[in-house]
Amino acid sequence: MRFAQILYNKAHWIFDAEEKPDYGSDILIVDITDKPEVQEGWSYDPKTEKFTAPIIPEPTPIEPQPTLEEMQAQTLLNTEYLVSRNELGLGGI
Template structure:
């Protein structure tokens, strides 16, 4: 059988033994130590997280929440939109209508991409 010793919510030590958990606790280990049978979980490795029921590989990225995805989207687009706004103000002060039109078109494209990505996050 294969066992994992749990320490600080992690698989600290994984080992094999012919003994059952009951035998190990009665002959070798104190009851204050926590061991979990992982015989049927060959993928579990030392260092994996344990939540009391399931093991998870800590190196596997966890899916982002909607809020995290929105924050990342805003962090990506806010500087672009702000730079566009600033360039538009400068073009306006210089009465450069061609540049103003170009910047307005660029902003519309940025906003459309942003809106599409936001909709994917909200509906996905």
């Protein structure tokens, strides 16, 4: 037989045993022999006695970091811009 220990309404530990162990009243053990899809981490609803798989959100895309060459080019452009403003008497440096 297959069992799941439920902790904080989640399948915490899944194990096989000949019969349902009695660990005491404060430890909930549920028979999941007929539910082979249940895995550790699945949510358990004690009212309906049903399990649901966790919903894993899509990862947030990470903006690519500029390369060293791109950063150097941007620094050069900024410097040239400030120098040209200064030469025109518009301030800048």
